[in-house]
Amino acid sequence: RYGKMEEENQVGAATGLAYTSAGGDTLSIEVTLYPGKGKLTLTGKLGDVMKESAQAAFSYIRSRAEELKIDREFHEKNDIHIHVPEGATPKDGPSAGITMATALVSALTGRAVKREVGMTGEITLRGRVLPIGGLKEKSLSAHRAGLTTIIMPADNKRDLDDIPESVKEGLTFIPVEHLDEVLEHALVEEKHESN
Amino acid sequence: RYGKMEEENQVGAATGLAYTSAGGDTLSIEVTLYPGKGKLTLTGKLGDVMKESAQAAFSYIRSRAEELKIDREFHEKNDIHIHVPEGATPKDGPSAGITMATALVSALTGRAVKREVGMTGEITLRGRVLPIGGLKEKSLSAHRAGLTTIIMPADNKRDLDDIPESVKEGLTFIPVEHLDEVLEHALVEEKHESN
Amino acid sequence: RYGKMEEENQVGAATGLAYTSAGGDTLSIEVTLYPGKGKLTLTGKLGDVMKESAQAAFSYIRSRAEELKIDREFHEKNDIHIHVPEGATPKDGPSAGITMATALVSALTGRAVKREVGMTGEITLRGRVLPIGGLKEKSLSAHRAGLTTIIMPADNKRDLDDIPESVKEGLTFIPVEHLDEVLEHALVEEKHESN
Amino acid sequence: RYGKMEEENQVGAATGLAYTSAGGDTLSIEVTLYPGKGKLTLTGKLGDVMKESAQAAFSYIRSRAEELKIDREFHEKNDIHIHVPEGATPKDGPSAGITMATALVSALTGRAVKREVGMTGEITLRGRVLPIGGLKEKSLSAHRAGLTTIIMPADNKRDLDDIPESVKEGLTFIPVEHLDEVLEHALVEEKHESN
Amino acid sequence: RYGKMEEENQVGAATGLAYTSAGGDTLSIEVTLYPGKGKLTLTGKLGDVMKESAQAAFSYIRSRAEELKIDREFHEKNDIHIHVPEGATPKDGPSAGITMATALVSALTGRAVKREVGMTGEITLRGRVLPIGGLKEKSLSAHRAGLTTIIMPADNKRDLDDIPESVKEGLTFIPVEHLDEVLEHALVEEKHESN
């Protein structure tokens, strides 16, 4: 069952889209919190670029805690662990940035992530969403996994032309410029609500 | 005697199943606690993937301390050491994840691990059990060591077909999707109870 | 839109000019603050020289906090993160020194950076601006991105001769010897003012 | 005189047996304590496996402090240094595990180590003694150094057949399964007693 | 203008003389202080030998704080940053030792460094000045930069014979055995005095 869409909306887990020489793949990003002192742990055989991407996502959220309705001192009272399963598979690149940010906000607010949504996009320290590579392959893998919505960088809109019609029919693409838009589309409205 | 089934149910030790180019092998995972400040030490010539797997197991347990009936502040009052004997043999991979989690929960709750149980499976930060490789070879080595029960990922059920009937007859296979199921089958009911 | 001039004046972000074997490029330097203990995080696949350059910029600002109207204890009450987007692209060299210093002062004072300004120059621990390479290529990329003003080291004035007239016409070059001059030309007068 | 049996029973020093491509050798393990905060220092050009072995020995002792009659807070009030002399000679492997454990217990309890005893065996986190290599060569070097007793893993009993009778006559071999047995045979009864 | 003599006497900056395969060069050593906890930061693409040289200079000054009229607790109340500009140029070797010591004492006492003085010499933990290489090439570069005084190790006096008369005429050489002599010749008498 792993590699398929989640059975329920999840709190603290979001679905990313990866692109390797072997094609596209879906990727779970898991986030958990426990009482601690603000340490951030990153695991799952992540490369340096992906780790830095997680740090950028984390800093953006810390600097915007109030607007995101997160207790401003969460990072002093908890340790945070971000893990990307299939621990033996090396993963790198900045394109999981918005997925890590979404999983973090979900864990920190208790709002669930919609299970049918996959996403891809680099995040900057200001929450901007930058373009990524391999949108076509990522879309095919999202389709295979049963996802129905893809959140993607607005700067990748031109890549939609390369995606087969049969795939595009089953998927809704949501181009975004900022993490605020990602969260708006990926998180369910109410805390702990599941559909 | 090392490499054979334990003589008694153990607290803080569980039996994993490893798979290398030389075939299958059993693996003891040992956990000990002593007064400290929450440091996690990992030894036994473990590769990075196996160390990250231990961290994921540890974080899952910390985030679920209450449900697992573990003192929520254990990590502030103790240091924890996970060791995998035969210290000169390099070990790696994520498949000891549920074994490390089981040994940790045993050490933290005082509930013994059933000596006849071997197990294999990657653990995620949400306690999910992901598929592993080499189930056939692992089963053979479990059989040789005298184990009678193997806890395995549900996603590996198809691999059971490849295991010789003679081996399958002596072993009970328990497919699982989540660590909760692992603990239910691997730990004895009462604290410090031995059979 | 990334790689184009900002739509608005930004607080905590400044535009640098980079020079690689592939030609000139513009570079966003982002700075964010959040409650912490004075940790400085640097991300964006930065080489050692660029990281040391950020440290020099940071130390200059800390030692001149009073003159720059920055709370002298900001570094004890906040963590600071400097990120340079396009996280998969390696970046190095000292020429982003004054850009990092400008983004830091902007974040720490709340004064916005003028969106039409790009800049390049090594910074020293005393705030001096040292010469850099590739002014011609950097000017071309600034022009392409829609910038209208370039702050540059006074010691690079002789390089202006190599820049095509068509480019020079659309750009104002401001040669400087010290960071004080950079800030005077790059930051808007009032706090949080936008044009 | 170095490389010969100690002139007196020692507190905080035990004799191990090493096995290299050049044959067997004896090895002094020295332990010293001084007021500190629980730091463990390991020196003597030790490889990673030998360092992990020392950590396993140390953790076992910390987790069993009460039974071993060691002040449970010794590790908070002292720094501990384990050194293996002949600092230019690289040393590695897990077989000095029980020797390091014995020297540690001696230093922490003040009970001397019998000078005529040499020992070899991997230690696990539960105090179990695992088999080692090179028992024949180790025995020859113990004999040359003037030792009369060798503590060895029970799982190596079959290797006794390979040792020349002339050597076996001068040596008493004590096969053990657990560190408790090692300490019983290696330490003198009373504190600070010397023979 | 960089690479030329300073326009004014500087507090916290001294001029060293470097010697590379490309010939001699002058080198600014910059030191700044800001409220902190005693951290020493070293930047400017410095090699290990040069970093250790800075540490020796720093330790000498800390151990002699009283005689040097430095607040004995400065290192507890401030962080110190030593930077050597032209951050992309690798620098190494012990010969900037006395220059780093002089810049440190200047920053810590507020006494300016005479702008016409260049210097070269290894420093020891006792403040002794050891001989260096390349005095001829260093003198030529000092001359080119407009300096008029060179402080040099007494043990290099024999190397003065190799320096062209035309260069020697414009330069005063001051051979020294100890940092006390360096400071006497390099620092202006009164605090903050400039000429």
Place this chain on the structure above:
Amino acid sequence: RYGKMEEENQVGAATGLAYTSAGGDTLSIEVTLYPGKGKLTLTGKLGDVMKESAQAAFSYIRSRAEELKIDREFHEKNDIHIHVPEGATPKDGPSAGITMATALVSALTGRAVKREVGMTGEITLRGRVLPIGGLKEKSLSAHRAGLTTIIMPADNKRDLDDIPESVKEGLTFIPVEHLDEVLEHALVEEKHESN
């Protein structure tokens, strides 16, 4: 003058004897203290074996503070820096062990080291002195430097036969088994006394 015998007895500095492929050499070991928190800094391009040797010397002294008449809490109130000048020359090996121990004791007690004494010998954690290599070459360099006394390991006595009579006549050799003997012969009786 560097490389010659000191002009006066020194507090916190002792003369070692080194042996490289280029022959023997004398070596100053310098130690300084300043208010701090017990940090040990080692500089002078020292290899790992030499650094571990310094740690062993330091631990021996800390564990024997009372007998050596050193304030038992010196390490909590001071930082200690050991430096070996000629910072560009790589140095390694355990044979400077007793020299580093002697310089440390001198710095910590204020008792001067006799300027005419050179020494060589590995130190163990119990203060034992182990044999070293190159005694012949070391003696020649001590002779050249003007030293008159060499403290050496008792286990190297056989090597005295290889030293030319002309050299032996000008030197007194003192074979030792323990650091206590080294200190007895190397340090002047009274505190701060100089001859």
